[in-house]
Amino acid sequence: MNDEAVVRVLLVDDQELIRSGLRRILRRRSGFDVVAECGDGADVPDALASAEVDVVLMDLRMKHVDGIEATRRLRAADGPPVLVLTTFDDDEMLSGALRAGAAGFVLKDTPSDDLLRAVRTVAAGDSWLDPSITGRVLATYRSAPAAVPPPALDSLTARELEVLGAIGRGLSNGEIARALNISELTVKSHVGRIFTKLDLRDRAAAVVCAFETGLVSAG
Numbered sequence: 001m002n003d004e005a006v007v008r009v010l011l012v013d014d015q016e017l018i019r020s021g022l023r024r025i026l027r028r029r030s031g032f033d034v035v036a037e038c039g040d041g042a043d044v045p046d047a048l049a050s051a052e053v054d055v056v057l058m059d060l061r062m063k064h065v066d067g068i069e070a071t072r073r074l075r076a077a078d079g080p081p082v083l084v085l086t087t088f089d090d091d092e093m094l095s096g097a098l099r100a101g102a103a104g105f106v107l108k109d110t111p112s113d114d115l116l117r118a119v120r121t122v123a124a125g126d127s128w129l130d131p132s133i134t135g136r137v138l139a140t141y142r143s144a145p146a147a148v149p150p151p152a153l154d155s156l157t158a159r160e161l162e163v164l165g166a167i168g169r170g171l172s173n174g175e176i177a178r179a180l181n182i183s184e185l186t187v188k189s190h191v192g193r194i195f196t197k198l199d200l201r202d203r204a205a206a207v208v209c210a211f212e213t214g215l216v217s218a219g
Helices: 016-025 041-050 067-076 091-100 112-123 134-143 158-168 173-180 184-198 203-212
Strands: 007-012 032-038 055-059 082-086 104-107
Touching: 007 016, 007 041, 007 112, 016 032, 016 112, 032 041, 032 112, 041 067, 055 067, 055 112, 067 082, 067 091, 082 091, 082 112, 091 104, 104 112, 158 173, 158 184, 158 203, 173 184, 184 203
Parallel strands: 007 032, 007 055, 055 082, 082 104
Antiparallel strands: none
16 A cells, blocks of 8 residues: 555445445544445446555445456456455355455444454455355355366475465464464565465465365365
8 A cells, every 4th residue: 555544445336325334434534535436346447547546345246247257357457455345145256256356355244343454454465354254155165166276285385384274264474473483574474485386366365275275174
């Protein structure tokens, strides 16, 4: 992000009532600024052209271009990270959103403090996978045919495998550092090497990889 003090957000949801509620939560005094919004995934490119955006808060079910396709197009164009908004029973669509490159997902009825943390976490380049449904979503993800096979883990060292497993369990770099009794800087170095060796684009992809390869159980 160019401005660490304020996270600039694009809202994408076809319901004005939902967007209005999100605007009330994502207030500038809380460190957020809704700089653009639109009601369909088809309108995302124009919205991004009109404003600098740090994170896209994306609904999945929209009339013309849904959140999965909009996310796929956005990530292919090297756009900002996407945090998906979902309901409790959208496992199949959420697994599709992860394949499309979403950095995470959050339930529409999540407490506002958790939503703010999720948006800031994704804007900072990390992932946010709602723990209440992550296991189900990744189980659905694994049951669907993969476009490419999951990467082999043979190139990773024992320590890198530990770090990848910890990422898969949802631990932050600081939590991994404390769990493994190493510095956070060392964790960051391990994470960077894991991403390079396995050709992973972001932390959400690393979480999915940990589940796909069986390093972490979806249960």
